[in-house]
Amino acid sequence: MDKAKKQRLEKRGWKVGGVDEFLALTPDESAYIELKLALSKSIRQRRQHKNLTQMQMARLLKSSQSRVAKIEAGDASVSLDLLVRSLIILGATRREVAHVVAGQAR
Amino acid sequence: MDKAKKQRLEKRGWKVGGVDEFLALTPDESAYIELKLALSKSIRQRRQHKNLTQMQMARLLKSSQSRVAKIEAGDASVSLDLLVRSLIILGATRREVAHVVAGQAR
């Protein structure tokens, strides 16, 4: 992982580096975070494609605009649960969610 | 949803039926729960295939045997986060996780 990427992650609240401060994420941690970021990106795309504001999407999700903003910003405080529920609420089928999870998705 | 299935879900702690007691889950809720159950099932398979006890898997996950049991029992108190992290820790790639998410998986 390069330095710029590390800083981008830390900006979003991710703790990058485990026991040893210099060491990066384990492959498992890394896969997990990248999965979340992929979902996050896909959510913004879907929302915009449906011409919804964050406010409108928040109502569908029974959440708040600020949380939707955090979802789309890839904030570390957002759970996989909320990410996946967001996609589903935006109309994604399990198949489509899977496509995003697989990673070659767009 | 038939009655037996409803009871099985409620046993696991799922709140089945929303505003109206007779009404079942919305399609979104249903998709979300079925996704979790699919992951749960896949986790048990993977763990057994690797000949790990729940205890051993708990150590990999930095969790406890009881939580692993709940993961595999499809308990409602288990998050999607933990389910996906479990699969990853058992060696699943994002592609493989996606296959489970897609639903025609095995």
Add this chain to the structure above:
DNA sequence: GCACCATATATCAAAAATGACATATTGTCA
């Protein structure tokens, strides 16, 4: 029967995630 091990279930204090809210920033149109 009784050890032994794996798994299941219950409970709970601590940690993480949540929605709500306030406020700041950004973009756009006149």
Add this chain to the structure above:
DNA sequence: TGACAATATGTCATTTTTGATATATGGTGC
């Protein structure tokens, strides 16, 4: 410029999820 809508960021009390622990249940070999 200024008004406005959308989005971003920060904080926080409440809710949910967590690992840990204890204990119960189930299976297997003796």
